[in-house]
Amino acid sequence: xxxxxxxxxxxxxxxxxxxxxxxxxxxxxxxxxxxxxxxxxxxxxxxxxxxxxxxxxxxxxxxxxxxxxxxxxxxxxxxxxxxxxxxxxxxxxxxxxxxxxxxxxxxxxxxxxxxxxxxxxxxxxxxxxxxxxxxxxxxxxxxxxxxxxxxxxxxxxxxxxxxxxxxxxxxxxxxxxxxxxxxxxxxxxxxxxxxxxxxxxxxxxxxxxxxxxxxxxxxxxx
Amino acid sequence: xxxxxxxxxxxxxxxxxxxxxxxxxxxxxxxxxxxxxxxxxxxxxxxxxxxxxxxxxxxxxxxxxxxxxxxxxxxxxxxxxxxxxxxxxxxxxxxxxxxxxxxxxxxxxxxxxxxxxxxxxxxxxxxxxxxxxxxxxxxxxxxxxxxxxxxxxxxxxxxxxxxxxxxxxxxxxxxxxxxxxxxxxxxxxxxxxxxxxxxxxxxxxxxxxxx
Amino acid sequence: xxxxxxxxxxxxxxxxxxxxxxxxxxxxxxxxxxxxxxxxxxxxxxxxxxxxxxxxxxxxxxxxxxxxxxxxxxxxxxxxxxxxxxxxxxxxxxxxxxxxxxxxxxxxxxxxxxxxxxxxxxxxxxxxxxxxxxxxxxxxxxxxxxxxxxxxxxxxxxxxxxxxxxxxxxxxxxxxxxxxxxxxxxxxxxxxxxxxxxxxxxxxxxxxxxxxxxxxxxxxxxxxxxxxxxxxxxxxxxxxxxxxxxxxxxxxxxx
Numbered sequence: 001x002x003x004x005x006x007x008x009x010x011x012x013x014x015x016x017x018x019x020x021x022x023x024x025x026x027x028x029x030x031x032x033x034x035x036x037x038x039x040x041x042x043x044x045x046x047x048x049x050x051x052x053x054x055x056x057x058x059x060x061x062x063x064x065x066x067x068x069x070x071x072x073x074x075x076x077x078x079x080x081x082x083x084x085x086x087x088x089x090x091x092x093x094x095x096x097x098x099x100x101x102x103x104x105x106x107x108x109x110x111x112x113x114x115x116x117x118x119x120x121x122x123x124x125x126x127x128x129x130x131x132x133x134x135x136x137x138x139x140x141x142x143x144x145x146x147x148x149x150x151x152x153x154x155x156x157x158x159x160x161x162x163x164x165x166x167x168x169x170x171x172x173x174x175x176x177x178x179x180x181x182x183x184x185x186x187x188x189x190x191x192x193x194x195x196x197x198x199x200x201x202x203x204x205x206x207x208x209x210x211x212x213x214x215x216x217x218x219x220x221x222x
Numbered sequence: 223x224x225x226x227x228x229x230x231x232x233x234x235x236x237x238x239x240x241x242x243x244x245x246x247x248x249x250x251x252x253x254x255x256x257x258x259x260x261x262x263x264x265x266x267x268x269x270x271x272x273x274x275x276x277x278x279x280x281x282x283x284x285x286x287x288x289x290x291x292x293x294x295x296x297x298x299x300x301x302x303x304x305x306x307x308x309x310x311x312x313x314x315x316x317x318x319x320x321x322x323x324x325x326x327x328x329x330x331x332x333x334x335x336x337x338x339x340x341x342x343x344x345x346x347x348x349x350x351x352x353x354x355x356x357x358x359x360x361x362x363x364x365x366x367x368x369x370x371x372x373x374x375x376x377x378x379x380x381x382x383x384x385x386x387x388x389x390x391x392x393x394x395x396x397x398x399x400x401x402x403x404x405x406x407x408x409x410x411x412x413x414x415x416x417x418x419x420x421x422x423x424x425x426x427x428x429x430x431x432x433x
Numbered sequence: 434x435x436x437x438x439x440x441x442x443x444x445x446x447x448x449x450x451x452x453x454x455x456x457x458x459x460x461x462x463x464x465x466x467x468x469x470x471x472x473x474x475x476x477x478x479x480x481x482x483x484x485x486x487x488x489x490x491x492x493x494x495x496x497x498x499x500x501x502x503x504x505x506x507x508x509x510x511x512x513x514x515x516x517x518x519x520x521x522x523x524x525x526x527x528x529x530x531x532x533x534x535x536x537x538x539x540x541x542x543x544x545x546x547x548x549x550x551x552x553x554x555x556x557x558x559x560x561x562x563x564x565x566x567x568x569x570x571x572x573x574x575x576x577x578x579x580x581x582x583x584x585x586x587x588x589x590x591x592x593x594x595x596x597x598x599x600x601x602x603x604x605x606x607x608x609x610x611x612x613x614x615x616x617x618x619x620x621x622x623x624x625x626x627x628x629x630x631x632x633x634x635x636x637x638x639x640x641x642x643x644x645x646x647x648x649x650x651x652x653x654x655x656x657x658x659x660x661x662x663x664x665x666x667x668x669x670x671x672x673x674x675x676x677x678x679x680x681x682x683x684x685x686x687x688x
Contacts, residue, residue, distance in 0.1 A: 004328055004329045004330075004331060006328070007325050007329045011321075014316075014317065015317070078312060078313060078315070079313075080314060082308060083312045083329065086276060086306050087329050087330055088301040089298070089329075089331065
């Protein structure tokens with residue numbers, strides 16, 4: 001089974017690399033959305049510093065939603081997804097391998113890009129560190145929950161807009177605690193509890209999302 | 223006539239697509255070394271029947287059993303003995319032919335992942351092995367997809383939807399011989415085709431849909 | 434070409450079998466639903482009148498908020514129902530998914546718009562309450578924000594089912610979404626409560642309703658039961674039209 005998981009994982013990563021432009025577009029979207037806020041709110045550093053964690057987190061969520069379209073749509077179109085459903089390994093693990101590859105190609109670069117954008121908003125070094133850490137724990141949850149939405153809407157006409165509609169409300173707790181961690185650190189209260197809760201959410205998502213996505217895929221390909 | 227229990231059996235299958243009932247009351251029994259050819263007009267539900275037999279589509283009514291056990295409750299075991307090739311070639315455009323084949327074998331649980339290159343060479347696709355799938359012709363892509371069959375001789379049940387499409391005469395003959403060999407080895411085959419393919423008639427059943 | 438004649442009275446299977454399975458087939462349940470609907474509407478109407486009477490005439494005027502607080506008699510029952518219906522909807526959807534029954538899934542689809550309506554009503558009455566009391570039409574307090582997110586969940590469910598052509602796929606996909614949603618609802622509620630206390634302290638809180646006199650509580654409970662009766666009636670009504678759409682004129686053979 002390990003070989004099959006590795007097969008899925010490395011295939012998706014190889015494809016993400018060979019279709020680099022898709023990945024880069026998502027990152028550019030992230031940067032663009034973040035840049036819109038100073039343009040909309042005014043360049044006052046104090047304002048920007050205050051809104052920075054929220055802005056970066058929301059932009060990361062939106063960019064993740066965009067990239068989710070890639071998760072199953074390509075495989076569905078060329079018939080590879082069917083073969084995945086016919087593999088002798090439990091679909092839940094194969095889906096988890098796909099989601100992991102997807103996060104490495106989208107969530108991880110977003111997280112690594114965040115410090116640069118934090119500097120744009122005049123965030124302090126410590127705050128940037130906490131924000132990046134919160135994204136590192138939170139973006140996998142976005143990928144996991146998003147996979148359920150992507151699996152439910154595979155092959156549907158309006159899937160592009162439907163996925164954010166379904167997934168964003170479910171990701172609100174991650175947003176709240178991700179930004180809350182930064183605020184807590186800034187105010188001296190300590191971000192520990194927030195990271196614990198984020199970690200718990202990640203654990204829950206790991207336990208439930210691949211299973212739900214696998215069930216959704218079987219329903220969608222029925 | 224074989225007195226062994228059938229490998230694949232289905233009883234009273236009823237399939238719908240949306241509001242349309244495609245077929246009902248379909249039953250079949252397939253033993254080792256036997257082939258089932260599903261025929262019917264376009265839109266009569268041939269592909270749906272094949273997909274239902276693979277467990278991809280849930281029938282409205284009816285049961286399907288492999289070696290006497292329901293495929294729904296023994297899905298992983300069934301999948302290990304099943305090879306399905308549908309209309310779509312299941313090739314990734316941006317991977318080379320060899321990568322595609324090796325990957326498909328790895329995920330499908332086959333042992334032949336390391337033999338991808340040899341299999342492609344046997345099929346005369348040596349030159350294509352290192353090319354990305356998107357730069358291959360229709361026929362070449364079909365042959366790369368079918369190469370899985372050459373590496374999956376041990377799989378008892380082959381379900382093939384229009385396998386001969388886009389193949390030239392020589393490749394068609396190679397495939398026909400492979401299917402015969404598969405039946406000789408005690409495998410079972412379910413397939414559809416619009417072409418005049420003659421497999422040994424004494425072990426070929428026909429099922430006509432939409433009569 | 435055979436025309437599908439969708440009449441109200443095709444050859445109907447007579448209900449048979451143990452009582453809990455007797456009406457499990459949609460076509461068998463339809464006449465039962467038709468008989469039940471008027472009773473539930475009637476009960477809802479009577480209880481609503483009683484509840485509003487208690488709310489507007491019997492319950493005392495509040496010391497701090499005056500007469501305005503009376504909107505609570507609609508706001509709180511609507512909020513309760515919006516949450517309750519989501520749970521019931523997810524429950525029916527789960528049963529439909531696990532046991533592969535059509536009627537349960539149809540019931541879930543029938544409930545969703547009513548639940549969304551109550552959510553919207555809770556938000557609207559919350560705004561009506563907020564304006565005179567706090568001076569603003571909208572307040573980001575824990576309950577209103579949770580209700581807003583719940584509205585998004587309802588809309589997502591309805592949108593997903595609307596986007597899927599095949600009714601069985603729509604049933605099952607909606608069920609997965611509803612189950613995932615129901616698991617998330619406590620998490621969302623907890624997160625929003627935490628977020629609210631952190632950012633606004635204890636100042637703005639729509640849930641700080643006036644100290645409950647017994648009559649106020651009674652009024653709210655009566656209204657809650659009235660909303661419940663109405664929900665059942667509305668859901669059964671919608672269920673009948675779903676059954677009509679899906680079950681009648683079925684078995685159209687391909688020409």
